[in-house]
Amino acid sequence: MLRNYFIIAWRNIIKNRFYSTINVLGLSAGIAFTLLVAAFVWSQLQVNAHLKNADRQYIIQSKWKNPGMGQELTTIxxxxxxxxxxxxxxxxxxxxxxxxxxxxxxxxxxxxxxxxxxxxxxxxxxxxxxxxxxxxxxxxxxxxxxxxxxxxxxxxxxxxxxxxxxxxxxxxxxxxxxxxxxxxxxxxxxxxxxxxxxxxxxxxxxxxxxxxxxxxxxxxxxxxxxxxxxxxxxxxxxxxxxxxxxxxxxxAPAFAAENLQPYVVSLKEYYLSANDGLIRKMLYALSATAIFILLMAIINFINMAVSRSSSRIREIGIRKVMGGLKQQLIGQFLVESILLVFFAMLLAFFLYVISTPFFNAMLGTELPGLGSFPVYFIVYPLLLTLVIGIMAGIYPAFILSSLKSADAVKGRLASIKENILLRKSFLGFQFVTAAVVLIAAYIINQQMNLFFGRSLGFDKEFVIAAQVPRNWSAEGVERMENIRKRFESMPQVQNISLSYEVPDGKNSGTIDMYNAGADSTSFSTAQTLFTDERYAQTYNIPMAAGVFYTADGFATDPQKVVVNESQAKALGYAQAADAIGRQVRFSGWQSVFTIAGVTKDFHFGSMQQAIQPAAFLQVKLIRVYRYFSFKIKPGSMATSIEAVEKEWAALMPGSAFEYQFMDDRLKLLYKSELRLQKASMAATVLSVIIVLLGVTGLVSLSVQKRTREIGVRKVLGSPVSSIIRLFLKEFLGVMLVACMVACPLAFMMMQKWLNGYAYRIDITVLPFLICIGSLLVITALLIIAQTIRVALANPVKSLKTE
Structure with missing residues (x-):
């Protein structure tokens, strides 16, 4: 009996190739995307899980009374x-x-x-x-x-x-x-x-x-x-x-004893919870996206199965007249449905294998191969196949098999209205999901543009940074300054700076700073950056007042400091110009320093946090450095870098010239966000494809069922445009309702996501208009493309259709 079920199921699949193909493609795409995301999530959850005694391994973290006092990652x-x-x-x-x-x-x-x-x-x-x-x-x-x-x-x-x-x-x-x-x-x-x-x-x-x-x-x-x-x-x-x-x-010293509270975090938890749980939030977002994409694909599959089932009413009647039992009909429909899902699952595994390199590049990681998962994981796709197959086949299996033989042979649905409301509800859910994903991807992209745009407060274009060999002595600093001057004379180099930090969020720590005439307890904590006098020019950091250490052509005084606007205000100066020439001290230092300049505030770290007070100290004073930052003149970047590399080899033989563009260094700050952005773009494309596949199948079925009606309408004088509007009305109404539901959902979701950033875009009506409008236009064009052929056909042929 089971063999017979498979034979008949295969014949029906072959007979309805178009609908079977659409069903299998849509479902396999959804399953494949879910498998890829699940593999990524699983791999991220395995971080630290393979360590010896992993459940007892912990990392020490530092909680300071003022976050600027020290790093959370390091300890005493x-x-x-x-x-x-x-x-x-x-x-x-x-x-x-x-x-x-x-x-x-x-x-x-x-x-x-x-x-x-x-x-x-x-x-x-x-x-x-x-x-x-x-x-x-x-x-x-x-x-x-x-x-x-x-x-x-x-x-x-x-x-x-x-x-x-x-x-x-x-x-x-x-x-x-x-x-x-x-x-x-x-x-x-x-x-x-x-x-x-x-x-x-x-x-x-x-x-x-x-x-x-x-x-x-x-x-x-x-x-x-x-x-x-x-x-x-x-x-x-x-x-x-x-x-x-x-x-x-x-x-510990009094400073630490009074302000530091160490605590431990399990290594199995640390990777997910670090940076305010950034990795965990990303995994939640990706998982939710994958689940909704899978639901879209499942609903699309079920919708097509329900829509196709009504075309098999006569088949059911004949089989019942010939003695077919209800349980046999139920078994037949369930086997057909499960078999289709099984084909979709096999195709999904194939899609997983061929798309893994693309996802590796997109997410910046190595997804595990199919053979890397534990053996028991095979239970999940088998269970998913069975559940989806039963969900899709349950309507024709239990409802249509219960029809009276006489009604079924005549092709009548006496008590069933083809579940139009159910089909439209399913289609509406797909449109809601696609619209939410599309709007979310658009807003994420806008926020990423803010991260990498010109609103950083400095210019990262044409800037590369390379670590230099270290000799942290007066002679070492002098040698680096002489080398810097040699690089400055190159026609390809616009500016060059020697510093300990580049603006990538990793400063050397903090320092307590107070006005020279004030009590040392009235300090403000500032991030410290050790640079030379060319730093502001190289990164095009604008000055709010004064000069960056010294005016051009004058010797640099190591006792001069530069602060940003936030630090000037923390010291009590409402206007940047008021801070120029003021004397300040640093906790633990005997020297008195003079503020030479105040820079405009700029984003040194992630936009998740507000801009922190910052103080620039001369590398000559501390004698620590790590980087040469080169501002390359516009032109052939590859040729310019090659020239710099040759000069580097001549000036610092035996030292590696390994450079990074500032864009690439900044990407490390937003690695999780970039992953989310790329995954959301992939999910957007996939969700739109699944929706369009569903619309294609449903419109084709609707056209097939109403072919004779179209012929009658044409004979009675209906124009082609009227027939096209007939089908547009059927589907675009569902879409409009879905979009009305999707917009507030997308707004609430993205508002919550953006609230995690101190600097963020404002959500305007533009993303909603563009995304909803695009989805409506694409769907309308697809419906028109499918209906125009039958609307232009000879009505005589349409009237002959059974």
Whole structure:
């Protein structure tokens, strides 16, 4: 019997190729998109899940009374070790590290690399798999190094490189060989080797190497290391938080003891909750979008099945007259429906495979292949196939199989009105979803344009940044300034600046600043930026008053400072000009500084936060620097960069010229938003396609059922335009109602999303008019294209149609 069901089902699918194809394509597209999003969500939830004892691994976070006092990500250097020593019943292991970048070379290959300088418990604590080497002894020597397989291939072309050496440059410009003692397998993303999106480490050094690198990292007064703990079984995070607070109050400097409250976050939770839960919010948004796209596809499938079912009434009657049982008819319709869904699921798997590279590029990640999922995951597509098949087949299976034989043979639906209201409700839901997705994508795109537009307060166009070799001494700064002058003389370079920061949201910390004649307790906290006098010119940061350190052609005085408008107001000056020439002090410093200039406020970090007060200090004063920022003259960018690279090699031989456009650095700030933007655009295209497929099928069915009616109307003198309006009226009315529902829904959703940003666009009527108008026009054109053929046909042929 089951074999017979499949044979008849296959014959019906072949007989109605057009409708079957539309149904399968629409459903498979929706399922494929859902699978892709589900794979991405699943991969994001796996971050840190593969660590050894993952449920007990925690990262230390810092909560300051004033967020500007310090970074949330880093902690006091002595805290992890002290807690392990004094509270061994709470902590099983600890790990903390300092991140640096420097030149790494081997056999003429020189690259700028991120190094992680940390405890030798790194490998054993987290259970990272080694391809070569011994985890217990890998980081015991001060000049040993553990590298990933990717770095081994990069420098040596193979992974079996234990015993080989790489040369690492310190911050004084000297180099030393480090022996490779272990090679790690390339790791999936996790918060130990990649603590944030743009900080991926592939070379790991022991903590003892900090001295060689000229990094002063040890002490209760060092707040810039990342710390982790593995808790003892059964220990609660709250117990550790209380113990940390006691240690901070007992050992840390007064500033930290009074203002810092450390706490721990599970590594399985940290990735999702960092940056105000940005990743989690993105996953919720993508998941909701995928679910609605899938619902659209399912509804489209069900709508077509219900619409087609009425054309098989005579078939049902004949089978009942011939002795067909109700349960047999039910089985037949359900098998047909499930078989169609099964074909759609197979096509969806194929679409998943071929579209994975596109989604990888779109989301900036590696989606898992179909073979990467646990075996039990096969249950979900099978269950989905069964549920959708039953949902789509339940109407013809149970309703039409219950018709009286006499009515069915005559093709009459005595008590059933073809469920027009149901079909229109389904179609309306599709239009609502498509309109909401389209409007949301439009508004997200507008907000992203704000992020990368000219409203940043500085000019990022034609600016590239490259890290320079470090020699943090008076001689090192002087050498860099001489090199800067050489670059300035190049015809391709408009401006160049030496600085510790570029405007990408990562400043060196904060400093307490107060007026020289005031009490030191009346300070304001400012972000510190260490730059030379060319910084404002290079980034075209406008001045509100004064000059950026000094006027052109004059020597720069290191005792001059520059502040932004927000900091000038924090110091008590209502007008920027009032701050010029005023003397200020910094907490902990004896020197008195003079404000030389006030810049206009500009966005140094993400627009999620308000612009913070900022103070610019001269690199000559602090003698720290990291970047050359080049403002390239308009023209052939590739030729100009090639010329700069040649000059770089001549002026700084042995140093890697690895540059980034400021646009690319800013993209790291908004990586989650960019993912959401690209995914929403893909969802928009897909939702419109699904709606149009549904309209195509329903209009075709409607035209088929009303062909004779069209012939009668033409014989009675109806013009073609009248017949077209007949079908437009049937569908556009549903669309208009759907759009009236979609607009307030989209407004509320996007208003809530935009409220997460201190700087945001205003929602106007324009996105709604453009999106709704476009959807209406496209649908109307599709309806016209399908109806015009039958409206122009010979009415004699139409009247002969059965």
């Amino acid at each position: 250097e002595k805290l992890p070790e002290a807690l392990k020593r004094e509270y061994p019943h709470l902590v099983a292991n600890y790990y903390h590290w300092d991140g640096v970048t420097t030149n790494v070379s081997k056999r003429g290959k020189v690259f700028r690399e991120g190094l992680q300088v940390g405890d030798n418990s790194f490998l054993s604590t987290y259970g990272f798999k080694l391809l070569h080497g011994d985890a217990t002894t890998a980081l015991t020597d001060p000049f040993s190094a553990v590298i990933t397989a990717e770095k081994a291939k990069k420098y040596f072309g193979r992974t079996d490189v234990v015993g080989e050496t790489i040369s690492i440059e310190n911050f004084s410009g000297s180099k030393h060989d480090f022996m490779i003692t272990a090679v790690m397998d390339d790791q999936p993303a996790n918060s130990v080797i990649t603590v944030n999106e743009d900080n991926a480490n592939g070379i790991f050094l022991p903590f003892a190497a900090a001295g060689y690198l000229n990094r002063q990292v040890e002490g209760w007064d060092k707040f810039y290391l990342v710390g982790y703990w593995e808790l003892q079984p059964g220990v609660q995070a709250a117990e550790v938080d209380r113990a940390m607070l006691q240690l901070v109050r007992a050992h």
